[in-house]
Amino acid sequence: MDDLLERLREHLPADAVISDPDVTASYAHDMASFCAAGSPAVVVLPRTVEEVQHVMRTATALRVPVVPQGARTGLSGAANASDGCIVLSLVKMDRILEINPVDRVAVVEPGVVNAVLSRAVHEHGLYYPPDPSSWEMCTIGGNIGTASGGLCCVKYGVTAEYVLGLEVVLADGRLMSTGRRTAKGVAGYDLTRLFVGSEGSLGIVVKAVLALRPSPPPQLALAAEFGSAAAACDAVVRIMERGHAPSLLELMDRTTIQAVNRMANMGLPDTTEALLLAAFDSPDPAADLAAVGALCTAAGATQVVPAEDVAESELLLQARRLSLTALETIKSATMIDDVCVPRSKLAAMLEGTSAIAAKYELTIGVCAHAGDGNTHPVVCFDAADEDESRRARESFDEIMALGLELGGTITGEHGVGVLKKEWLARELGPVGIEMQRAVKHAFDPLGLLNPGKLF
Structure with a gap:
């Protein structure tokens, strides 16, 4: 321990090395439940690539x-310390570091907060x-580490589609572009x-070149109430089948x-069984909302309420953003699943989850990026x-098993971390895991990065 601290302090500022x-x-863990965390020997907060x-x-x-961390907002234990x-x-x-409107790129360090960028x-x-x-709260480095998504993925895609280039410090300290x-x-x-x-298992991202898009027009949203989750999922199928491109669903x-x-x-409307939110940032969002509203009605919506302006739209979207935080107030702890299924299987996923909740006599709330089948x-x-x-x-495990049975994946955007190690092996199979480990060994032969x- 003394040798470690002494060596670290040779080329780091005093306030960058914390041993108390x-x-x-x-700094021991992120926001996931049921994930073991150890006691770190030291926390280091570098400011430069050289550090x-x-x-x-x-x-x-x-x-x-070494366990790399960002803001520790993750939900799989990927940032948890080891002893x-x-x-x-x-x-x-x-x-x-740079925002270039001609090349449409931003160059950033990993600690930049998503909203700030x-x-x-x-x-x-x-x-x-x-x-x-x-x-x-979350950082770009953490977003890259977990390949995170968000509400807009149905139209614009996930983090992986916007990372053009990286600078990475490898396990032995070499810098690679x-x-x-x-x-x-x-x-x-x-x-x-x-x-x-x-x-963080292959290297430390210290710089990222990110693709940017032109700012879209302000989006308008609608809320559609349904008497069942199945009817809401039917509306999702109809919307996607007709070729609509909502910025949010x-x-x-x-x-x-x-x-x-x-x-x-x-x-x-807390008396309804399911609420579907759709938004468009197209040249004529009102027309798109009218078309989607008609499809929701055809699918059995009991009420369709389009927002009158951008402010009302943002209020609806804020309700969705608060979902996970609000569900955490129901009990002292939560386990947030992240199962993604084909859109055509969305109704089966929600119905199966409801049956699992009843079986285990638990409260299980579901919010979902319905447009891409990613349920939470x-x-x-x-x-x-x-x-x-x-x-x-046990209910958490059954939900993941259900997702795989429906042709889905155990994680659409939260990552594997500690929480889903066993399930990653089931999804990839022995050959897939063998090749994953071979890649890990090529970059980190000593197994020091996020073990x-x-x-």
């Missing part, structure tokens, strides 16, 4: 594991689409995509609606009740 156990304990390189060279020399590790927090590397590029008439629900800043480029293997979603079940109302007094069943339970905690974990995550 009371402070380091606060990150020094940390990794020191870790390699002393064979000390005796160096926690490498990148939140101090928070500069926007979005507002900065907006001043140039540009748009960075990925917008996780935690966008006011991947990708490009051009609109096109196919030179060699796509190592940039390999790092997106790798959860979100679903909230009755449990979620009631939770949001209790927490924020939003005035949502939230299991609410009393962490102090041993039996209820057991049932919560115990993914597999």
